[in-house]
Amino acid sequence: MSYEPLGAATFPASPENLPPGWRMTTLSDHTRHKSGNGKLIKGRLSNHPATGLFPAFSASGQDVWAANPENEGTAIIVSAVGARCGKAFFAEGRWSAIANTHIVWPGDTIDARYLWRVLNNENFWVKGGSAQPFVKTKATFERAFPLxxxxxxxxxxxxxxxxxxxxxxxxxxxxxxxxxxxxxxxxxxxxxxxxxxxxxxxxxxxxxQTLETTLQRVRFESSRTGRSASDEKIPGVAGLSVGDIGPPAPNGWLKLPLLSVARLESGHTPSREHPEYWGGDVPWISIPDARRAHGQTIESTASFTNALGLENSAARLLPAGTVCLSRTASVGYVTVMGKPMATSQDFANWLCSEALVPQFLMMAFLAEGEHLLSFGRGSTHTTIYYPELKALHISLPPVxxxxxxxxxxxxxxxxxxxxxxxxxxxxxxxxxxxxxxxxxxxxxxxxxxxxNEGASISTSAKVAQSSPIKTQLYLIQFIPALLRAAQQPLALDRLNAIVALLFLPPGDLLPLIEKIGGAKARAHFTGFAHIHEDGAFLAAINALKRTKTLVHSTNRQGLITLSLGPKLPPISPEIDADARHLSALISSVPSERVAPSLARLQTAQVQEAVLSVV
The missing domain is CATH 1.10.287 (Helix Hairpins)
Known part of the structure; x- marks a missing residue:
């Protein structure tokens, strides 16, 4: 199967609570089973499909391929060993089961997909072992469960x-x-x-107050980092850029070098070889701290240094309101200090003047997002170097x-x-x-x-032919059910062919169903009285389009396909079962066998109804 079921089966708490018709039984009464082939080792098999190889199941699922499939048909493969032992996988077609698996074949009294859900419950299996858990198959197959x-x-x-x-x-x-x-x-x-x-x-x-007026009062020390600003010009996506490039600032704003309104400071890490430099009352910001406080004010850190650590390193105690931007390894984490702190050398730290609100600068960095990486260099690990940091320009409004x-x-x-x-x-x-x-x-x-649980005839199909209205109601539920079963959009001509199949007299329908879908499909449709009201199909299409249950698309070649829309009809298990059997025949219906009824369905009126815009 190509998808996971909703989850694992859970059963009534005691036999006394069983619904009518249910009974307590054991797996051994309804299945046969054996271990997977212990000679097929996962590490010796292909991890990729290729011509001449067939799916093989390991304890992790269908993740390897092997030559010469050992099994054919439908079975459940169970992970027999390991932390997830008891996990079950659905196998069909031609396949193999390798070491550390167990194969379970359903008998005539248990549905394969139902069995899958029963077995796909790791708590259902009796287990042994602690370091390497394994399923105890004999004990599990003898334990009672309701069916x-x-x-x-x-x-x-x-x-x-x-x-x-x-x-x-x-x-x-x-x-x-x-x-x-x-x-x-x-x-x-x-x-x-x-x-x-x-x-x-x-x-x-x-x-x-204009920004120009505020700038007249700005006085602060210049940056103490040594290298000069870059001459490069790298545009940003919002309010920042390297160099003066990009669109002009909005009316009333100014585009300024960031260094004209904030001082740039670096950080440092006191030596780890001196334990006395660590522990104390000076919070020290590292990359994990900035990751946790990204886009927020940071109030606490995982590590602390002290006055001795600051004195013996280039680390600096920076004031509350300092904006910290990670510039190496993990570029782009930004936070504002909520109290005096120090940082590692991974950060560029901005001390804002009265012309720049710290939270505004933090949000300016946030606005650039992953584009900040373009301000840096490096193929393996990007770093924004100080020349580019010193060349940053910002579009700045009044305070x-x-x-x-x-x-x-x-x-x-x-x-x-x-x-x-x-x-x-x-x-x-x-x-x-x-x-x-x-x-x-x-x-x-x-x-x-x-x-009457023994009946094998679809009762919904039986009544479908009793009147045009009932035929229409049946098709209104059958067409969405067929799309659900197909799990993909369906070409209009394929839908026509499947419905045309239902229009065949029973004497023609059952042999054709058996030839394409096998004895199980024939048994399901035994007693199906054929649909013969042509107008019901057109009426059903009109109703499904009108209620937005059905939507269409047309590709460049003019092929019309149908999909389920936002409005879904009530689910009928019987009609869904009809659709599930017939969905396997979507690409197999011989057009010459259904030609008479197909001609009655492929009309301009039907196509017009499909293409209608509601």
Whole structure:
């Protein structure tokens, strides 16, 4: 299989709580099993597929390939040894199972996919060993567990597989959220440092003190780092650049050398060979500290130095409000000192004058994001050297506007942080929902128990032909179910072919089903009374498009494909089972055998309905 199930099966707490029709039994009554081939060693097999090689399962799953497949068909491969022993994998087709695995074949009384979910529970297996755990197969295959009737197993699996599609879709959407939040953060910062965030504020506050007036009062010592500024010009993406390059500053702002409004200081590490230099009351910032406090005010550090360490090194005690930027190895972590501290040599430290708000400078560095790397050099480990640091220019608004930008950005960041927390909660809730669904499924609460569990005929298909309306209702559920089972967009002509298959009389349908899908597929459709109402297909397409259950796309070659839309119909386990059997035939339906009914379905009206815009 190409995906993981929702999780592991959990069963009723005691036999007395079994649903109607369920019974306590053992795996040995419903399966056969044996160990994987101990002569096939993972390290001696190919890690990549190639012509002439077939999938092979190790204790980690299907991660190697071997010649001469030893098995064919459907089975469950169990990790037999190691920390994750009891983990189960679904095998089908031609394959091998190698050392440290156990193979379990389902019998006629247990559905293979249901069995997979039963076995994919590491707590289900009786285990031995401590340093190297292993599964005790004999004890496990003799332990009692509850089993529903075969038809109910299949309904449970059909419902779970449909829910797994939704769960994977939800997880895929949730997986996009962190990147979207990060992009929103960078977009806000870029807008702020191009003047867009406070354009309205500038219009409403024309009388504020200009930056030029503030600069007349700025007096501070020049940088004590020795090398002169670089002549290079490297544009930034927001408010910073190396050299005076890039768009002009917004109205009322100035583009200035950063050294004209802040003093640059370096850091240092007192010798580790002198324990007396360490421990004390001087917080000392390292890269891990800056990583934890990135974009925030730093109040504590993991390491402390002392007066002796400062006296015997180039480390300096810097005042609160100093902006620290990591410039080596891990470039781009930025924080503001909340109290006097020292730093390692990995940091460029900026002591801001009254013309520059420290939090504004920190956010200016944040706004550049990964683009800060372009200010540095080095192929393996990028470093921003002091000549480039001394050449930094900044687009700077008046001090009052700097404070307003910081205030607005902090408010926006609070909202983004709340969204991130909501995302984390949604992920946790989805995990809980998956486990809750499994608990319901394997305690009899996910699908109803039917009194006639021995029936092998799809009851939903039986009623499909009784009237045009029922045919239409059947197709409205069948078409989305087929798309779910296919797990990919479906070409319109392929959909037409599958529906045309259902339009065949039983005498033609069953032999064709058996030829393509085997005896199991024929047994499933025995008793299926054929659909013959042509107009029901067009009506179903119209309804699915109108309710946005179905969406279409057309490629450059004019091929029309269909996908599930945002609105999904209720799930019917019986119809899902029909779709699952027929999805395997999507590329195998011989057009000449279904030509008469296919011609009635491939009409201009149907294509027009598919292409309609709701």
């Amino acid at each position: 529903p009737p075969l038809s109910e197993q299949r309904r449970i699996v059909a419902q779970l597989e449909a829910l797994e599609v939704r769960s994977r879709r939800a997880r895929a959407k949730l997986a996009e959220v962190p990147a979207q939040l990060a992009q929103a953060r960078l977009s806000l910062l870029a807008t702020a440092f191009r003047g867009g965030l406070t354009a309205d504020w500038r219009k409403a506050n024309p009388e504020i 009052a506007e700097q404070h307003e930008i910081v205030r607005r950005l902090n408010g926006a960041f609070l909202r983004l942080n709340a969204a991130a927390a909501a995302h984390a909660t949604a992920v946790a809730n989805l995990d809980h929902l998956d486990q809750s669904l499994l608990a319901r499924a394997f305690s009899g609460g996910l699908v109803p128990q039917h009194p």
